[in-house]
Amino acid sequence: MNEIGTLYVVATPIGNLGDISQRALDTLQKVDAIAAEDTRHSVGLLRHFGISKPLLAVHEHNEQQSAQGLIKKLQAGESIALVTDAGTPAVSDPGAVVVQAVRQAGIKVVPVPGASAVIAALSAAGIVQSGFYFDGFLPASGSQRRKRLQSLKAIPTTLVFYEAPHRIVECVQDMQDVLGGARQLTLARELTKTFETIHSCLLTDAVDWLNADLNQQRGEFVLLVHPDLQEKPEGLDEETLRILKRLLQELPLKQAVALATDITGQKKNELYEAALALKAASPQSQGNEP
Known part of the structure; x- marks a missing residue:
């Protein structure tokens, strides 16, 4: 019975080809196949370093289907390198679906880190x-x-x-x-x-x-x-309070707070406390849902 292969997640240069690591080159040289986001792009990288391996297309439109094909190859004992056009796979690039499926299948995944924009x-x-x-x-x-x-x-x-x-x-x-x-x-x-x-x-x-x-x-x-380093005044600003008051006129308290949180970006707890205070100060709202 064949020993199960390994999926290597290999980072490639984001521009300057000199940024590729020796470990990445060694990995690409030793695997049985390379799964690439764009095989046309990756073949140029591999040719530059004198590497010739079978290329498998794995992009955002076929990733789920491709994952199953890769798993079969890995279970048959092949080792595969996963690369994208530039940088580290699965980080705002195709690859996360493949990695997840391979891990769930109980197959080893090894990161080969490198360039990151x-x-x-x-x-x-x-x-x-x-x-x-x-x-x-x-x-x-x-x-x-x-x-x-x-x-x-x-x-x-x-x-x-x-x-x-x-x-x-x-x-x-x-x-x-x-x-x-x-x-x-x-x-x-x-x-x-x-x-x-x-x-x-x-x-x-x-x-x-x-x-x-x-x-x-x-x-x-x-x-x-960069982080916002300006000091913020204590409490909620007038515009946030205006929005909260208007929502409380039309909605139950919890719904008003949830929508105000979404609109203003303020902390939900602060808005909830403010809403309770506004309700308490408004006699006509006594009968509304809490």
Whole structure:
């Protein structure tokens, strides 16, 4: 009976081919096959390093089906390397479905770490505050993107996103509108490539900077929104209280608080306490559901 194979999750360069690790090269050389996001892209990488292996296409549209095929090969004793076009598989890239299925099948998964656009951007941004929250790509829809940003607004650490060139200006504008123009933004563009750019500015100035040179709108972006260091006044602001009062006029307390939390991004407990106080101060609301 064949010994079960191993799935290796192999990070590849995000731009500069010199960033590949020796361990990654050794792994790609020894496996029986390589599962790639885009076989046309990966064949160029492999050819550059003199590696010739069977390539299996595993992308976002066939990942579930491909996972079962890979499991059969692994159970038959083959070892397989999983790669994406750039960086680490399964991190805002195809691969997570495959890794999950393989692990659930009881097959060993071994990470071979390497280049990461998130870590590269953070290392060069000079953000002193520790910790970060990585959210990947924001929704393509403007309304959904703003809603997502609103839900992240209260997180007290660096917010990290990926963004594509054709959405960069509208995305940054939404960040300014939702998160406030006073927060610092670092735009890391084309990391490790010829036209790498790492620029920090206030969110209120970011759109103008992008529009001043259209070349700065090209390539792949990592966006780092620095922590909000402004002191916040105690209690809820007037706009939040206005929204909460209006919702309480139409909805039961719990529903009003839940919707106000979604709209304002404020903490649910604070809104609940405020809602109780507003209800207590409003005689006409005595009969409403608590």
